[in-house]
Amino acid sequence: MEFELREYFRAAFEDKLLVRMPDREDDFLTPATRLLEKKREMTEVEQALNTQKEEFQMKTESLQQRCAELEHKEEKLKDSLFKFDKFLKENDSKRKRALRKAAEERQLAAQKEREAIRLQAENKQLQAFKERLVRRQEKSSIYQNYLQRVLERTEEFQEVQEMIDRFNTLMATQDKLLKRELEHQEKAEKEKARLLHYQEEARSQILELNNQMADLQDEFERARAVVLEWESRWAQIQNTAAENTLRLGRIRMATLNLFQTITKQMHIKSDISIEDTESQLEKVRLHLTHCLVCLQIHHITGTT
Known part of the structure; x- marks a missing residue:
């Protein structure tokens, strides 16, 4: 709204304050007259702007x-829509709960039916398994009779189950001894292989x-020759350093x-140290250069 108001006033000002080219008749008006106009x-x-404003x-x-x-009508409409939407949601929720309950009941009935069918099949399997056990028992009766006759001939056991337990114990002990022997054999083979690998x-x-060792001996000989060579070079360097x-x-x-x-000849006093050889050489160079220039000047003057 503020932007529209600003645009409205701008348009009004443009309509009222457009700069127009003065006519030829206005060329004779005085500045005061133009200002009043x-x-x-x-x-x-x-x-006009106030009226329009x-x-x-x-x-x-x-x-x-x-x-x-x-806005008030919109709020009322929103409230009505909210209440209607709530009513629809409640009805939809009730309908969904009823449908879900019916589906659960149907699912439960189907599950019970499947469970009954499964139990019937399981019962048939158990009956067949029972018949197989009976037949197996009939076939195993000869072993039972044999064990009974063995029990009657021995005095060490009182029941057939004791003989079976003793047999199972002996078989388990035999299996343990066989496994232990195999483990010892494997360990012996491993130790033998380790010994061969270590050797x-x-x-x-x-x-x-x-x-x-042979390589190190060769390196030692080469290093010894290099040391002798460097000792000879070091002695030479020391002699050269002494000469220098x-x-x-x-x-x-x-x-x-x-x-x-030079200082005595020039009767000057210098503060250069006795150890500063470079500064002394510079002074000597400057003095000789000065003398050479003087000789050239004298020679040029004498020839002239």
Whole structure:
């Protein structure tokens, strides 16, 4: 709404304050007359704007009132829709519960029917299994009679079950002994394989160590030759360093003598240290350069 108001005033100003080219008759008006004319036009524009602003304000209030009424009606409509939607949801929930209950009852009835069919099939299987057991018992009766006759001939056992338990115990003990023997045999084979592997590794390590020892002996001989060579070079370097040191001392003494001779000849006092050979050489170089320049100047002057 603020944007619409701003656009409305902008359009009004553009209509009222458009710059027009003056006619030829206005060229003879004085500046004061033109100023009064402009003020009059500005007053008319302000009055027109105020009138339009009041009209726009009235329209705005009317629109706001209509918006409020529409919002109130919309709230009532939303409330009605909410209540109707709630009513529909409650009815739908009741219908779904009824359908779910009926489906559960049908599912339960079907499940019971399937359970009855399963039990009937299981009963048939049990009957067949019972018949197989009876037939097996009839076939095993000869073993029972045989065990009974054995029990009558021995005095160690009192019942057939004792003989069977003793037999099972002996068989279990035999199985344990066989398993233990197999385990011992496997352990012996593993230890034998480990011993052979260790012997093979030991022979390989000994051969490798012998090769390394030979290589290290060769490296030692080469290193010893290099040490002798470097010792010879070091002695040579020391001799060369001694000669260079002696030569440097002579150069420094000669430089100091030149520097002292120059200072005495020039009757100047220098603060250069006796150990600062480079500064002394620089002073000597400057003095010789100065003398050379003077000789050239003198030679040029004499020839002229």
